[in-house]
Amino acid sequence: MVTPVIIPKLGVTVxxxxxxxxxxxxxxxxxxxxxxLEIETDKTTFEIEAPASGILLGIFFKERAIVPVxxxxxxxxxxxxxxxxxxxxxxxxxxxxxxxxxxEKYEEEKEIPEVEKETTVDRKTVGDEDRTFGGVSPRxxxxxxxxxxNLDGVTGSGPHGRILEKDVVxxxxxxxxxxxxxxKLQNEGWTHKGTYSGIGGMIIRKDxxxxxxxxxxxxxxxxxxxxxxxxxxxxxxxxxxxxxxDILSLRKKIKSLTAEHSLPNTTINDMVMYAVxxxxxxxxxxxxxxxxxxxxxxxxxxxxxxxxxxxxxMVPVIRSAQRLSLEELSLxxxxxxxxxxxxxxxxxxxTGGTFTTTNIGSMGIEYFTPILNTPQVAVLGxxxxxxxxxxxxxxxxxxxxxxxxxxxxxxxxxxAPAARFLVALKDNIENFTNITELKI
Amino acid sequence: MYDLIVLGAxxxxxxxxxxxxxxxxxxxxIEKEYxxxxxLNTGCIPTKTLLHSAKTLQLCSEAENYGIKTGKLxxxxxxxxxxxxxxxxxxxKGVEGKLKRSGVEVLWGKGQLLSKDTVAVNGKSxxxxxxxxxxxxxxxxxxxxxxxxxNVLDSTTILELDKIPKxxxxxxxxxxxxxxxxxxxxxxxxxxxxxxxPNIAYQMDTEITSYLRKSLENECIDFSLGSEVTRxxxxxxxxxxxxxxxxxxxxxxxLNATGRKPNLENIGLDEIGILYDSGGIKTDxxxxxxxxxxxxxxxVTGRCLLAHVATxxxxxxxxxxxxKRDIMRYKAIPNVIYTNPEVASVGVTExxxxxxxxxxxxxxxxxxxxxxxxxxxxxxxGYVKVLTGREFHEILGVHIIGGAASEMIxxxxxxxxxxxxxxxxxEIVFPHPTISEAVKEVICQIK
Numbered sequence: 038m039v040t041p042v043i044i045p046k047l048g049v050t051v052x053x054x055x056x057x058x059x060x061x062x063x064x065x066x067x068x069x070x071x072x073x074l075e076i077e078t079d080k081t082t083f084e085i086e087a088p089a090s091g092i093l094l095g096i097f098f099k100e101r102a103i104v105p106v107x108x109x110x111x112x113x114x115x116x117x118x119x120x121x122x123x124x125x126x127x128x129x130x131x132x133x134x135x136x137x138x139x140x141e142k143y144e145e146e147k148e149i150p151e152v153e154k155e156t157t158v159d160r161k162t163v164g165d166e167d168r169t170f171g172g173v174s175p176r177x178x179x180x181x182x183x184x185x186x187n188l189d190g191v192t193g194s195g196p197h198g199r200i201l202e203k204d205v206v207x208x209x210x211x212x213x214x215x216x217x218x219x220x221k222l223q224n225e226g227w228t229h230k231g232t233y234s235g236i237g238g239m240i241i242r243k244d245x246x247x248x249x250x251x252x253x254x255x256x257x258x259x260x261x262x263x264x265x266x267x268x269x270x271x272x273x274x275x276x277x278x279x280x281x282x283d284i285l286s287l288r289k290k291i292k293s294l295t296a297e298h299s300l301p302n303t304t305i306n307d308m309v310m311y312a313v314x315x316x317x318x319x320x321x322x323x324x325x326x327x328x329x330x331x332x333x334x335x336x337x338x339x340x341x342x343x344x345x346x347x348x349x350x351m352v353p354v355i356r357s358a359q360r361l362s363l364e365e366l367s368l369x370x371x372x373x374x375x376x377x378x379x380x381x382x383x384x385x386x387x388t389g390g391t392f393t394t395t396n397i398g399s400m401g402i403e404y405f406t407p408i409l410n411t412p413q414v415a416v417l418g419x420x421x422x423x424x425x426x427x428x429x430x431x432x433x434x435x436x437x438x439x440x441x442x443x444x445x446x447x448x449x450x451x452x453a454p455a456a457r458f459l460v461a462l463k464d465n466i467e468n469f470t471n472i473t474e475l476k477i
Numbered sequence: 478m479y480d481l482i483v484l485g486a487x488x489x490x491x492x493x494x495x496x497x498x499x500x501x502x503x504x505x506x507i508e509k510e511y512x513x514x515x516x517l518n519t520g521c522i523p524t525k526t527l528l529h530s531a532k533t534l535q536l537c538s539e540a541e542n543y544g545i546k547t548g549k550l551x552x553x554x555x556x557x558x559x560x561x562x563x564x565x566x567x568x569x570k571g572v573e574g575k576l577k578r579s580g581v582e583v584l585w586g587k588g589q590l591l592s593k594d595t596v597a598v599n600g601k602s603x604x605x606x607x608x609x610x611x612x613x614x615x616x617x618x619x620x621x622x623x624x625x626x627x628n629v630l631d632s633t634t635i636l637e638l639d640k641i642p643k644x645x646x647x648x649x650x651x652x653x654x655x656x657x658x659x660x661x662x663x664x665x666x667x668x669x670x671x672x673x674x675p676n677i678a679y680q681m682d683t684e685i686t687s688y689l690r691k692s693l694e695n696e697c698i699d700f701s702l703g704s705e706v707t708r709x710x711x712x713x714x715x716x717x718x719x720x721x722x723x724x725x726x727x728x729x730x731x732l733n734a735t736g737r738k739p740n741l742e743n744i745g746l747d748e749i750g751i752l753y754d755s756g757g758i759k760t761d762x763x764x765x766x767x768x769x770x771x772x773x774x775x776x777v778t779g780r781c782l783l784a785h786v787a788t789x790x791x792x793x794x795x796x797x798x799x800x801k802r803d804i805m806r807y808k809a810i811p812n813v814i815y816t817n818p819e820v821a822s823v824g825v826t827e828x829x830x831x832x833x834x835x836x837x838x839x840x841x842x843x844x845x846x847x848x849x850x851x852x853x854x855x856x857x858x859g860y861v862k863v864l865t866g867r868e869f870h871e872i873l874g875v876h877i878i879g880g881a882a883s884e885m886i887x888x889x890x891x892x893x894x895x896x897x898x899x900x901x902x903x904e905i906v907f908p909h910p911t912i913s914e915a916v917k918e919v920i921c922q923i924k
Contacts, residue, residue, distance in 0.1 A: 216895050216897075217895060217896055218869055218897070221898070222869070234804060234806065235806075236894050236895070239895075242869075242871070242896055
């Protein structure tokens with residue numbers, strides 16, 4: 038019996054994902070539960086296990102292919118079993134779509150029609166995998182091969198951007214020569230920096246840069262998100278420092294009691310996040326999103342927190358955080374962090390935040406400007422704890438303070454309300470025992 | 478108003494002037510002493526003339542190796558010096574003709590900058606859109622007690638000797654010291670070279686220069702390496718070796734060949750505010766100094782004290798001042814020592830690759846692989862060494878000792894400039910039978 042390997046539904050919002058690296062090859066014998074491949078969504082990566090034992094009869098998608106969820110991507114069965122019917126229709130369509138333009142005939146090709154068939158195959162070896170339309174005329178192809186030209190840089194003037202011989206000739210005559218080494222490197226994907234340092238303006242090795250590394254889907258999502266955050270908002274950052282004796286002494290107590298009383302290991306970060314939740318309850322204008330000119334304030338505080346994982350930055354969300362006690366909050370943070378780090382986090386736990394915190398203070402950072410997690414209107418950066426001189430009566434005492442940086446969107450939140458929130462948060466941290474019911 | 482005024486008519490200055498003149502520009506060339514500079518008058522050309530006499534003598538004395546019997550060989554030193562003069566004067570006429578054809582006006586006297594666009598010569602001032610400083614270099618006088626004694630010569634005054642000295646101590650085993658050592662040794666002078674560094678010709682590949690040292694030692698040239706001259710007096714030259722031991726060397730003459738330094742004095746650098754230090758005038762790769770409109774090339778920049786580098790730098794500067802983008806590259810500069818055997822090299826040396834931790838591949842081969850070398854070089858040393866990049870096998874440096882190394886080296890400079898790889902060079906046809914075949918062979922050994 039043939040068993041298809043199907044991409045599972047990964048969450049309510051995920052429609053498609055990218056095929057990552059295949060761990061198994063076609064024809065390989067596999068056991069149920071073996072890891073077949075990794076798939077990537079815009080938020081995380083997943084491992085797909087073999088649903089049955091047998092031979093991996095066919096793989097339908099190569100790495101980096103974008104595939105909708107619930108699509109069969111491979112089949113497992115016995116040697117020789119028929120599996121063509123499991124091939125998703127989608128792939129066939131794509132193939133036809135690719136082949137179609139090449140079948141069209143153009144006048145200038147008539148002289149050497151027999152080469153035409155090979156053109157589609159060879160084209161890829163010249164290094165233009167992304168060219169899906171138009172193709173390359175056989176004569177252009179021959180000229181390129183004879184003159185060692187990489188067709189990636191050539192703009193086609195034929196129908197659908199088809200590269201004609203005259204395009205390649207023009208390219209050859211107008212672009213700078215490459216040194217022997219530079220030519221080889223360009224074919225390996227090195228790109229021109231824009232300088233011409235060799236003899237007569239020849240492009241030499243130092244004028245080229247090594248091939249760059251393509252961003253993973255997660256990373257490029259982060260990149261887009263961060264960039265659009267800066268483009269689309271009017272964000273600014275204010276900062277304050279809060280006396281930390283209260284939370285430090287509580288932390289000390291908890292640490293000494295954790296083992297005996299099986300209490301969760303509540304960290305300084307957890308306490309600050311708890312104070313944030315308690316403060317947000319009184320300042321709902323910061324627990325909001327700004328979308329298409331409209332502000333959405335929420336009663337539920339879905340607190341997102343930035344988490345450094347091997348796959349990059351992830352932002353798990355604690356739902357209805359205002360209902361949680363300090364202990365429950367600690368447990369929730371620990372659980373979600375572990376899941377994010379190990380890659381097992383559910384996609385729904387990565388969406389729907391209404392306010393975000395980010396903490397790089399444990400690494401000693403004294404001040405930073407967190408970037409808004411749009412469409413949220415505020416993000417709190419938690420910094421390190423440092424001694425600060427405080428004048429008490431006539432003396433100066435050094436007291437430990439934690440620094441906090443609040444970034445808000447000035448489109449929605451002015452300086453005064455942002456300041457009021459931050460001052461209230463400071464008060465809550467300084468008088469932490471007043472806001473927690475934790476009894477030790 | 479001139480388009481260009483050049484200070485100094487050495488190989489940097491006169492070539493640049495002629496180049497600008499040939500492009501239809503109004504050019505003045507200021508020279509205080511002689512057209513052709515040190516190179517033509519007291520450097521490259523006269524020494525190569527002398528060296529050829531020495532090489533001819535050596536060939537004759539070894540003629541028996543090739544089945545030719547000669548009578549007693551005699552040196553006619555007067556004739557050697559006369560020929561040197563004739564060669565220099567012939568070439569000087571050639572340069573003067575070139576300047577004339579290019580329409581360059583020669584102004585005799587010492588030029589001095591008055592402002593960014595004005596130069597004074599003999600109390601008269603001349604204006605120009607661009608000024609090129611090509612004032613060259615002079616021998617370094619190291620701070621050694623007695624260095625100014627009358628028997629201490631430098632590379633210029635040694636050419637004025639009218640008799641062959643009985644003995645000579647040479648301080649410095651660079652190209653100048655080695656070439657004079659070879660020449661006087663062949664003329665019958667007892668020669669000893671004192672070098673402070675542990676290797677001779679330290680800028681060249683030490684593996685190759687060690688063969689040169691052995692070869693010269695076989696000719697009875699004595700080397701004292703890692704040895705510093707501390708005093709020169711009537712009794713001789715006092716040297717201190719690395720281990721602290723001292724040594725007294727007796728000789729009729731002493732040649733100071735410790736190096737050259739840029740001519741920076743009395744040209745008005747400070748007055749105009751041109752950036753420089755004792756190493757030379759600071760320039761960029763186009764030849765620009767820190768003052769717009771003022772350019773510099775050659776030894777006065779201290780970048781690379783070679784005539785051919787000065788010429789190229791001068792032309793690069795002229796091209797840029799006339800609006801043609803050009804840039805100086807130093808990765809394929811040939812370097813030659815005209816002893817017998819001669820040493821020629823281009824590109825980077827192995828010691829530099831090691832020092833800069835660049836990954837490389839290496840191959841070295843005896844020139845005896847070449848039929849022509851064996852036929853023409855009885856009992857002679859010859860090696861060729863190639864260094865390539867490890868990843869892509871592009872040529873980084875080639876170093877040759879023996880044969881007509883200096884005449885082959887330009888071809889390898891081209892290979893480096895074109896960033897040719899071993900795979901490409903395999904496709905080039907080399908003539909047979911030549912010594913150049915060994916060059917191809919050694920390159921093809923890189924795998």
